[in-house]
Amino acid sequence: MKKVFKLSLVMLLAFTVVLAGCGNNNAKNAANGETNAGTNGGTNAAKSDFKFGMVTDIGGVNDKSFNQSAWEALQALEKETGSSVKYLQSKSNADYEPNLNQFVKDGYNLTWGIGFDLGDAIKKVAGENANANLAIIDSVVDAPNVASVTFSENEGSFLVGVVAGLTTKTNKVAFIGGMESPVIKRFEVGFKAGVTAVNPDAKVTITYAGAYDKPDTGKSLAATLYNDGNDIIFPAAGATGNGVFNEAKSRNKAGGAKVWVIGVDKDQSIEFGTDVTLTSMIKRVDEAVKKVSKEVIDGTFKGGTTTVLGLKDNGVGISDTSKVNVSEEILAKVEDYKKQIIDGTIKVPTE
Structure with missing residues (x-):
C-alpha cells in the first residue's frame, strides 16, 4: 500500500510539472504577441x-x-x-x-x-x-x-474647391500635389471641379512638388504661387505641404494681401492655426x-x-472649424453640393 502511495505521489508531481510547463509556454507566447487563436x-x-x-x-x-x-x-x-x-x-x-x-x-x-x-x-x-x-x-x-x-478624395476636394472658388479675392487659386499618382490626381481634379462649379472665371494653377517630405520645396513653390497672385493654395503633399503653411504664416505676419491655405487629411488648423487655415479637407484615415x-x-x-x-460614408468632408473663416452662406452652398454628390446628381471626376 505504501508503495502504491509513493508511486501515485511521483505521478502527481510529474503531472504538475507538465501543467506548469504548459502555463509558462502560454505566458511566453502571449508576451510575444501570440495567442491561442494565432495571428488571426x-x-x-x-x-x-x-x-x-x-x-x-x-x-x-x-x-x-x-x-x-x-x-x-x-x-x-x-x-x-x-x-x-x-x-x-x-x-x-x-x-x-x-x-x-x-x-x-x-x-x-x-x-x-x-x-x-x-x-x-x-x-x-x-x-x-x-x-x-x-x-x-x-x-x-x-x-x-x-x-x-x-x-473618394475627389468628393471632399470638390467641397473645399467650392469654398476656395467663393472666397478668393484675386480669382487665382492653386493646387500643390506631392507626387503624381491616382490618389493625388483625385485631390487635384476634385478641387478644380469644385472651384469651377461656383466660379468659372477663377484660374486654378496645378503644380507638383515631386516629394512628400520636403517642406522647403513646399515653401518655395508657395512663395512663387503667392507672388503670382494666388491667394489660396490647397496642398496634398504630406510634410511638403507644411512648408506652404509656413510661407503663408510669414506673409500674413508681414502684412499685405491676406493669403490662405486649405488643409488636407486632418484639420490642420489644430497645428497651424485658423489665422492661416481657411478650411481642411478631412480624410478619415x-x-x-x-x-x-x-x-x-x-x-x-x-x-x-x-x-x-x-x-x-462620412469618410471625407470638411473640417468643423471651417465656420471660423467661411461664411454661413458659403457653408450652405457646400452643404447643398454635398447633398447633390451623395444623391448622384453631381458626379465628381476622378481623373
Whole structure:
C-alpha cells in the first residue's frame, strides 16, 4: 500500500510539472504577441495580447497629415484595448519591404502600410507570408490576406474647391500635389471641379512638388504661387505641404494681401492655426485604421476586401472649424453640393 502511495505521489508531481510547463509556454507566447487563436485573433485571446504595426511612407509619422492620423488611431486603440502598437518610419522606398517583414516576423496580428506607395511591398510580403494579416491605406492590393482601404478624395476636394472658388479675392487659386499618382490626381481634379462649379472665371494653377517630405520645396513653390497672385493654395503633399503653411504664416505676419491655405487629411488648423487655415479637407484615415484593427481583435477581419469611403460614408468632408473663416452662406452652398454628390446628381471626376 505504501508503495502504491509513493508511486501515485511521483505521478502527481510529474503531472504538475507538465501543467506548469504548459502555463509558462502560454505566458511566453502571449508576451510575444501570440495567442491561442494565432495571428488571426479570436475570442480565446485577450485584447491586450494583440499587436498592431504600422509602416509609414516617406512622409513620416509626424507629417501633420495622414501618417499622423493613422498613428493617432493606433494610439487610441492601445489606450482603449491595451493592445500593443508600434510604427516603423520609412526614410526611402527601400525601407518598405524590410519594415513590413519586421512586423510579420515578430508575429504582429496586423501590419499596416500607410500610403499607395507601399502597394508593391505589401503585395510581395503578403504573398510570402500567407498566414499574416496586412492592410493598406490608399491602394488596392489583390491578396487574400490584405484589407485595402481607399477614399473618394475627389468628393471632399470638390467641397473645399467650392469654398476656395467663393472666397478668393484675386480669382487665382492653386493646387500643390506631392507626387503624381491616382490618389493625388483625385485631390487635384476634385478641387478644380469644385472651384469651377461656383466660379468659372477663377484660374486654378496645378503644380507638383515631386516629394512628400520636403517642406522647403513646399515653401518655395508657395512663395512663387503667392507672388503670382494666388491667394489660396490647397496642398496634398504630406510634410511638403507644411512648408506652404509656413510661407503663408510669414506673409500674413508681414502684412499685405491676406493669403490662405486649405488643409488636407486632418484639420490642420489644430497645428497651424485658423489665422492661416481657411478650411481642411478631412480624410478619415484614423477611423478606417481603427475600424479594421478592431476587426482583427473581434475575429471578423476579412482579407481580400476593398473598402471605399466617400461623402455618403462620412469618410471625407470638411473640417468643423471651417465656420471660423467661411461664411454661413458659403457653408450652405457646400452643404447643398454635398447633398447633390451623395444623391448622384453631381458626379465628381476622378481623373
